[in-house]
Amino acid sequence: MARISVGLAQVNQVVGDFQGNSRKIIRYIRMAKSRGADVVLFPELSVSGYPPEDLLLRSDFLEENERALSRIVKATEDILAVVGFVRRNEHIYNSAAIIYNKKIHACYDKIFLPNYGVFDEYRYFGTGRHPLVFTFAGVTFGMTVCEDIWYPDGPHVVEAASGAEIIVNISASPYHFGKWGQRENMISTRASDTKSFFAYCNMTGGQDELVFDGASLFVNESGEVVGRLPLFEETLGVHTIDTESVFRERLHDPRVREEERRVRRAGELPVPVRIPGKRKAGKGGRKLKAGLSDPPPLEGEIFGALVAGTRDYVKKNGFEKVVIGLSGGIDSSFVACVAAEALGRENVIGVSMPSIISSQESIDDAKELARRLGIKLHMVPIGDMYESFLKSLEPLFSGRKQDVTEENLQARIRGMILMSLSNKFGYMVLTTGNKSEMSVGYATLYGDMAGGFAVIKDVYKTMLYRLSRYYNEVRKKVVIPERVLTKAPSAELRPDQLDTDTLPPYEVLDPILMSYIEDDCAIEEIVARGFPPSTVKKVVAMVDSNEYKRRQAPPGVRISQRGLGKDRRMPITNRFFGKS
């Protein structure tokens, strides 16, 4: 019987912050030791932050990364730490260092490199060639990094066949809604396939458009989740693993033995690296439990992602306060709530910028939202500025009738006011466009699209209603006024305007958009899902022709499997209109 206590340090790192990242890792190493851990795991590339993108092409970046690792190595005593860093050899590798008593005993280079969706790892990394098995304190571990275990024949198979009882995985696995569940199922299958205990440590926090959900796991050899860390929270979970049950399970299941024979024939069995060391877990007999954090419902999950992503983008970029144009509509109301949760209500400034077209209800709703949320609200009517533009442009526009130009003017004046407050007071402007609008381009470039961060750019309008009601529920009071949730959406840029003048109702628009964007369906496939051909064609044409707007949009939290950022790389110049 061998008992060992493993800690998962689900940390929130900042790309390029080698001082801060290494200090935090050292702090967590000490914390894990004091909590009785024999081993502590840190996420993929936790030294550099993830993804470092083209910083990886700079040799000074690589050097600092190695210096930061050296500091961590010096601080690692009486506990084994697994730390993700960039290993520089003939190429660079996405690696894990196995550190014990101030020494790196082995390094493992990631073998399966993702190069799809938001990932570009072939752009940078050499491919690891060798599975890694190491023994420590009487227990045998197999090493993997993120993508490695998403392949059924990943290195964990060979490692288990070579005797690994605990498969370690360090990840920087970005969130999209529902992903933690898929991941858990997958890891559960891998654990039960290989009859190994899985210790899975994922990064948490936001980095530009990505947010990492954490939700790190301990999964036993039967595939049961025995420990789960919370979503979107920096934390440490320590769990005592009894490897005796791995041995017993393998007695009854022939698959690992079979695999060992197969692998041995192919001459691929790695020789375990022996790391002399002792464990604490066996001695005192203390059995630690990481706990089983319950994931929230879908709305809570998404809300948590938006809050974490917004907080980290604002703070990691050195801002403290944000400013939001409050129209009295659901989009800006909800964004203000997310911002207040992320940064504290004292750090959220609302601005109401009515025109003569704005209804009194809208103005009142904005005020009411600000009051209920407890944030400051400025009033800047835009009438005079608008008139001044019309007058100056009159000689050029002579005789032309009003059109979208005048609507955009109003939106752009509002954008300029917010940017002026940003420039004068150092606030970051949060934009309030949702995914439905951003997809079809129902937004004004340099107008309501102007700002530093687009909180809900990956949230469809219909989901926004669900999230808003969820928020009122969990806050146990009506923060977002009921009228905001029930009135017909309007941009209020011309009299009596409604979104439905230009767009199909959101209950129709959103599923069409999901079919087109998330599922990459052809027009006739979307029609076959039960939508009118003319509507589908119109929506698809709007999406395609507004790529240029999205390209100039600020980043925002990615919550879906297909956001409008680097996981959807569409040309602007594009004459493809579906089947001819």
Added chain:
Amino acid sequence: MARISVGLAQVNQVVGDFQGNSRKIIRYIRMAKSRGADVVLFPELSVSGYPPEDLLLRSDFLEENERALSRIVKATEDILAVVGFVRRNEHIYNSAAIIYNKKIHACYDKIFLPNYGVFDEYRYFGTGRHPLVFTFAGVTFGMTVCEDIWYPDGPHVVEAASGAEIIVNISASPYHFGKWGQRENMISTRASDTKSFFAYCNMTGGQDELVFDGASLFVNESGEVVGRLPLFEETLGVHTIDTESVFRERLHDPRVREEERRVRRAGELPVPVRIPGKRKAGKGGRKLKAGLSDPPPLEGEIFGALVAGTRDYVKKNGFEKVVIGLSGGIDSSFVACVAAEALGRENVIGVSMPSIISSQESIDDAKELARRLGIKLHMVPIGDMYESFLKSLEPLFSGRKQDVTEENLQARIRGMILMSLSNKFGYMVLTTGNKSEMSVGYATLYGDMAGGFAVIKDVYKTMLYRLSRYYNEVRKKVVIPERVLTKAPSAELRPDQLDTDTLPPYEVLDPILMSYIEDDCAIEEIVARGFPPSTVKKVVAMVDSNEYKRRQAPPGVRISQRGLGKDRRMPITNRFFGKS
């Protein structure tokens, strides 16, 4: 002796335009036939346009691509055509179809997939496995696609060893300055290494930020360039190749024979596909020459790229006219010249938007430039609008002194005026920021950065002076007034402002930026190149902290090996400040 005439159809395709692309290919097939060609080559992915990016993830896109290819196949008679398309099998491949007499006789899948710089081919394509050799009309050809021949041990080696006399390469090789020369040297080396004739067909024209230079080549077995098509021009070049000299060269050079033995031992010699057919070249004895187009000097090369890139972006996106804010400075003056060359002067509208800070010289220079270039110029003074903003913001700004806020307000009012003209009249706004400014963020987001296309975003200021003088020279008159080229650069957003108030002189700034951006140097390495540490640190910090602005910038022509687009993928959230 076997003589064969090969045509290079250096076409300008549009991504996703299957109707237009296939019609053009069929037209060029007929043209090549009438010009006496036995074989005609089209660029890589000439059916779909390059790069199709994530359109490749849509199955309707792949289907239309195959349908377009079928149309081309049906139209191919009495001439062999090599056409780049997306082949769909168990995966998708970046392929070449070998078509003759209404039939596809073979397909070749690209083996070396680029996934660096602006390329993401691992994101989409399966890796080709087999070199392809085919015989036609008594001549043996080896097939390669783009990147394949950039590797010294690419498929051309095995193909030559298997008897290929002519190596065909179809490419979509994006321009950066100086690249055509490197490419020519490389192909010359490959030809002389393998003692093969190389027929290299490159795409031409612009696609979003990329511009393809064409400069297609015929290179003989001694490595001599015997035919060169012009840069940035859609054209067909036909050349008669006498393969007798390939045979004779190989008699004297043992390397191909040696390679054949090596490859045969490894069992990798491909079996030639036999395509029955006859050639015209041998009969009439007509010997065609593609000609040797002389490349222009560096300035002409870059100017050509800017013109081609701007013309194609504007036209392929359905615009005809452009509008440019003319400040009287060199940036906007030069952009107006590029636009006039690209679109015709009748399609370029200038707007002068003076403030009380604008000098009379600047206003006069803008007028003079417009007059000499022969473009329309509107005047829209911004004073009233500016005052109106100041008045509306006063209650919020009370007591605060003027700062960059007020400067940005002016720039943003100008941006709004241009965008209003765009909205009202359907012009595309061309922005005028150069690479020096875009790098350090010396530009106003939603102000002078507002627009559809950033013509010179990859041109450093010092190069801009060279290009402007070059333009005046080749036009054989002073289009850009001398004062524009000699006065001290100023944004004129506050009284007596000069660029050098904020930035080092451009002769210092530009080489620092090149060291940092193009060469990825560390701060101390730039200092070692002879620049003051404080200046270098300041410049680097400006570059890093303005990534958020560049992310919201419009696309522009990429002319360097490291543009500010998808070949430089930097995180916005980034705390790396070099060595600590």
